Amino acid sequence: MKNRKTFCFGLVTLSLSLLFAPASAAQQPGNPTTQLGVTFPRGVYAITNARLVTVSGPTIENGTVVIRDGKIAEVGANISVPATAQLIDAKGLWVYPGMFDLGTSLGLVEVGSGAPGTVDTTEVGDFNPHVKAIAAINPHSAHIGVTRVDGVTNTLTLPVGGLISGQGAVINLVGTTQSEMAVVPHAALVINYPRAITGGGGGFFPVTQPANLSELVTAANRQVERIRQILRDAEAYGRAHDAYSKDKTLPRPDRNLMLEALVPYVRGGRPVVFRADRESDIRGAIRFAEEMKLKPIILGGDDAWKMTAFLKEKNVPVILTGVLDLPSREDDFYDTLYQNAAKLRQAGVRFAISSGDSGANVRNLPFYAGMAAAYGLPADEALKAVTLYPAQIMNLADRLGSIEIGKIANIVVTDGDLLETRTHVRHLFIDGRQIPLTSRHTDLNDAFKNRR
Amino acid sequence: MRRLTFIHLLMYSVVISGIATATAQAPATSSETLIRNATVLTITRGTLTNTDVLIRNGKIAGVGNNLKASANARVIDGTNKYVMPGIVDCHSHSMLDAINEGSLSVTSMVRTDDVLNPHDVDLYRALAGGVTTLNLLHGSANAIGGLNTVVKVKYGHPVKDFFFPGAMPGIKFALGENPKRSNFILPGQPRRFPATRMGVEEVIREAFSRARDYQKSWDEHRAAVARREKNLIAPRRDLQLEPLVEVLEGKRFVHAHCYRADEILMLIAVANEFGFKIKTFQHALEGYKVAKEIAEHGAGASIFADNWAYKIEAYDAIPYNAAIMTRAGVVVSMNSDSDERARRLNIEAAKAMRYGDVSELEALKMITWNPAFQLGIHGRVGSIETGKDADLAIWNGHPLSVYSRVDTTFVDGEVLFDRERDLTRRQPFLSERQQLEQAEPNRPPQAGPARQTPRGRRPTAQQETDEVAHP
Numbered sequence: 001m002k003n004r005k006t007f008c009f010g011l012v013t014l015s016l017s018l019l020f021a022p023a024s025a026a027q028q029p030g031n032p033t034t035q036l037g038v039t040f041p042r043g044v045y046a047i048t049n050a051r052l053v054t055v056s057g058p059t060i061e062n063g064t065v066v067i068r069d070g071k072i073a074e075v076g077a078n079i080s081v082p083a084t085a086q087l088i089d090a091k092g093l094w095v096y097p098g099m100f101d102l103g104t105s106l107g108l109v110e111v112g113s114g115a116p117g118t119v120d121t122t123e124v125g126d127f128n129p130h131v132k133a134i135a136a137i138n139p140h141s142a143h144i145g146v147t148r149v150d151g152v153t154n155t156l157t158l159p160v161g162g163l164i165s166g167q168g169a170v171i172n173l174v175g176t177t178q179s180e181m182a183v184v185p186h187a188a189l190v191i192n193y194p195r196a197i198t199g200g201g202g203g204f205f206p207v208t209q210p211a212n213l214s215e216l217v218t219a220a221n222r223q224v225e226r227i228r229q230i231l232r233d234a235e236a237y238g239r240a241h242d243a244y245s246k247d248k249t250l251p252r253p254d255r256n257l258m259l260e261a262l263v264p265y266v267r268g269g270r271p272v273v274f275r276a277d278r279e280s281d282i283r284g285a286i287r288f289a290e291e292m293k294l295k296p297i298i299l300g301g302d303d304a305w306k307m308t309a310f311l312k313e314k315n316v317p318v319i320l321t322g323v324l325d326l327p328s329r330e331d332d333f334y335d336t337l338y339q340n341a342a343k344l345r346q347a348g349v350r351f352a353i354s355s356g357d358s359g360a361n362v363r364n365l366p367f368y369a370g371m372a373a374a375y376g377l378p379a380d381e382a383l384k385a386v387t388l389y390p391a392q393i394m395n396l397a398d399r400l401g402s403i404e405i406g407k408i409a410n411i412v413v414t415d416g417d418l419l420e421t422r423t424h425v426r427h428l429f430i431d432g433r434q435i436p437l438t439s440r441h442t443d444l445n446d447a448f449k450n451r452r
Numbered sequence: 453m454r455r456l457t458f459i460h461l462l463m464y465s466v467v468i469s470g471i472a473t474a475t476a477q478a479p480a481t482s483s484e485t486l487i488r489n490a491t492v493l494t495i496t497r498g499t500l501t502n503t504d505v506l507i508r509n510g511k512i513a514g515v516g517n518n519l520k521a522s523a524n525a526r527v528i529d530g531t532n533k534y535v536m537p538g539i540v541d542c543h544s545h546s547m548l549d550a551i552n553e554g555s556l557s558v559t560s561m562v563r564t565d566d567v568l569n570p571h572d573v574d575l576y577r578a579l580a581g582g583v584t585t586l587n588l589l590h591g592s593a594n595a596i597g598g599l600n601t602v603v604k605v606k607y608g609h610p611v612k613d614f615f616f617p618g619a620m621p622g623i624k625f626a627l628g629e630n631p632k633r634s635n636f637i638l639p640g641q642p643r644r645f646p647a648t649r650m651g652v653e654e655v656i657r658e659a660f661s662r663a664r665d666y667q668k669s670w671d672e673h674r675a676a677v678a679r680r681e682k683n684l685i686a687p688r689r690d691l692q693l694e695p696l697v698e699v700l701e702g703k704r705f706v707h708a709h710c711y712r713a714d715e716i717l718m719l720i721a722v723a724n725e726f727g728f729k730i731k732t733f734q735h736a737l738e739g740y741k742v743a744k745e746i747a748e749h750g751a752g753a754s755i756f757a758d759n760w761a762y763k764i765e766a767y768d769a770i771p772y773n774a775a776i777m778t779r780a781g782v783v784v785s786m787n788s789d790s791d792e793r794a795r796r797l798n799i800e801a802a803k804a805m806r807y808g809d810v811s812e813l814e815a816l817k818m819i820t821w822n823p824a825f826q827l828g829i830h831g832r833v834g835s836i837e838t839g840k841d842a843d844l845a846i847w848n849g850h851p852l853s854v855y856s857r858v859d860t861t862f863v864d865g866e867v868l869f870d871r872e873r874d875l876t877r878r879q880p881f882l883s884e885r886q887q888l889e890q891a892e893p894n895r896p897p898q899a900g901p902a903r904q905t906p907r908g909r910r911p912t913a914q915q916e917t918d919e920v921a922h923p
Contacts, residue, residue, distance in 0.1 A: 111761055111766075114763045326792045327577075334580045366854070370854030421853070441770040441771060448740050
């Protein structure tokens with residue numbers, strides 16, 4: 001609980017500073033609260049002469065964006081540049097909102113194999129709704145710098161494992177502390193929707209399964225029942241505490257951190273991310289969410305293209321993590337997963353594209369979207385799939401996902417199309433802070449590139 | 453061998469009969485194809501716009517303007533399309549039914565060409581990404597692994613058609629965490645020498661010492677035979693040492709899996725001690741730290757574009773690796789080491805432009821001419837030139853663009869992937885699939901044996917490297 005208080009406090013401080021930080025303080029490069037550590041100071045910036053790809057509106061040629069107090073203050077073709085602003089002449093350059101990856105564990109893993117001490121994705125046990133990614137995201141992970149210099153400015157960082165994995169956080173990829181990074185510290189609950197596992201799929205330790213499919217289905221259903229039970233317990237727990245807070249003569253209910261963590265989710269106040277790829281699992285997860293009155297988001301969604309009518313009817317968004325996975329079945333068409341996004345878009349299903357990566361490869365997010373575009377998704381939709389749509393799915397479209405006045409100033413300036421592989425990021429702003437384009441990788445490059 | 457279920461067998465028969473039909477319609481050897489008015493990325497002769505490519509008898513018969521084909525030639529309008537050489541993937545484990553003989557530290561007696569599965573559907577998926585040649589490598593469990601096989605992706609053909617004619621024989625070496633089994637210690641399994649990078653060096657030195665003695669005993673025997681000495685007994689043939697002798701004699705390429713700079717230098721020193729050359733350092737994630745030494749040795753490097761941090765020895769991997777080594781004079785190729793990544797090596801090549809600003813031509817070479825050179829097949833593939841094999845792909849946009857995809861892939865002049873054809877086959881395929889699903893053996897059982905999972909693996913990011921998926 002100490003952690004929660006700290007983070008709530010951190011969030012409040014952050015929001016307050018966003019709202020009320022005096023412009024003069026923000027303009028001081030020597031602001032002591034930000035200069036120590038790795039949180040760069042905020043400033044007033046004007047990016048001029050740029051091609052502004054606003055994403056939410058039309059693209060503006062020769063436009064100007066003004067950044068102030070961490071926010072986008074002005075956007076347009078005929079903007080007067082504030083006298084105090086640091087100018088960034090972006091002639092010939094393109095300006096985009098930062099990309100947002102909803103399916104990562106960025107910050108929870110440093111080295112995936114051989115260094116278990118650096119892996120904090122997976123708790124022991126089936127039910128861990130009270131564990132929170134924000135408690136363990138390492139702001140000083142090399143992955144943060146490596147990822148943002150390629151234009152990814154936000155992630156939904158998720159725990160994995162078990163049945164209820166824990167709670168994910170939406171973060172800006174800048175900050176000395178987790179609370180400085182947090183956009184929404186407790187953004188979503190993760191449930192691995194139980195599936196009847198019918199095979200191990202090879203690898204070094206092939207899983208041998210009991211041979212009886214109906215047993216497997218029963219086992220999966222039993223797990224669903226266990227999830228149902230704990231969610232019902234959380235509802236009851238919430239009611240009991242509400243009642244007690246109104247009437248202290250009632251017996252005082254004990255505190256249970258696990259159930260307490262679930263209350264905002266069972267009341268539909270925050271989204272629940274269901275990991276599910278197969279048609280039957282996606283359907284099962286959505287029906288379960290409906291029954292329990294949860295706010296579901298599907299993460300994975302390999303089979304989503306098969307069930308677009310259902311997804312549209314239920315208005316459930318899908319975060320596609322498999323665009324660059326091999327098709328799950330041998331007889332799938334070669335482009336089954338490349339064109340998944342295009343089919344969802346055609347059917348009017350809400351979707352976003354994610355790398356689905358634990359951290360190191362999140363920087364490749366634009367190429368996941370680009371591949372979907374090569375296979376039928378219109379290019380502007382591919383761009384939205386990694387900017388505005390993720391923001392909308394997380395109910396953060398008032399703060400992230402496009403270049404609009406009032407949004408968090410997460411801005412990427414490039415020398416070409418954001419999703420194109422050969423494009424370079426030339427300037428980067430996160431939370432209104434100008435971020436140097438350096439990382440562990442540029443440091444090593446600088447150290448060795450001229451060795452003779 | 454994995455078991456094939458009823459449905460899979462039926463599907464294979466569908467695929468194979470489909471390809472057989474297509475082959476019957478357009479016989480490979482006698483046919484002509486003229487690609488008209490395309491942008492041709494020749495690699496060796498620049499980028500030619502509004503240019504024709506003539507394919508005849510499996511070879512490139514001409515590259516130029518207003519080429520004439522015979523009356524029954526297939527003509528493809530290449531307007532707004534790009535023709536590039538088929539991609540050569542210098543590190544693959546596709547179509548291998550087994551990847552590691554991991555019980556010994558020196559397994560130069562085992563051969564990947566014994567375990568090729570020509571029906572692996574990932575071959576078709578690679579063709580759809582413009583890949584026409586694969587270097588099928590043994591895994592990286594051993595300091596000295598098994599022999600590799602270079603194949604053309606002749607999906608739909610019998611396995612004998614896959615072998616790349618004239619490719620240099622090769623062998624896999626491995627350094628670092630994998631041969632010392634850092635991440636694969638199983639409970640109850642005894643440790644195996646080597647368990648350190650020190651031991652890896654000595655395993656290789658010891659093997660080549662034996663190989664030298666073996667070579668000498670044969671040389672002495674042959675000399676004695678030449679002197680017509682009587683009552684000679686030939687040395688006992690040693691299948692483990694024979695390939696190493698071929699390495700010593702420059703008849704077999706060494707493809708050495710490695711990560712760290714120190715182990716790269718170690719192997720160069722061992723190779724110099726015994727007088728052989730390393731042809732490619734595979735992965736060479738820290739190659740950029742010793743690019744000078746790699747270039748001086750004359751070795752190439754075949755690498756991931758940007759994969760890093762999936763294990764400790766990959767923590768210093770940087771995406772500038774390709775650019776730094778290229779500028780130091782190392783011949784660099786981008787490989788997949790993954791059936792997934794093989795499908796988009798064009799994007800991997802373009803990353804060398806994103807990180808380190810290599811030229812467009814250099815980036816293209818990293819998936820064509822450079823890997824062909826690393827496999828000793830650059831006389832036949834890797835560029836578009838008259839007389840070379842007609843292994844090429846037509847793209848609907850520039851192949852280094854993320855927005856581009858392959859329309860048609862040719863191997864030896866034969867169309868083995870065609871997007872239009874693929875699309876038109878889908879409806880009948882789906883109907884057939886539906887019928888099969890209704891068939892009694894494929895009904896979802898109330899009880900009974902669960903279906904085996906097909907080979908189509910779903911690699912996670914961590915599984916994509918050979919040492920994790922196929923240790």
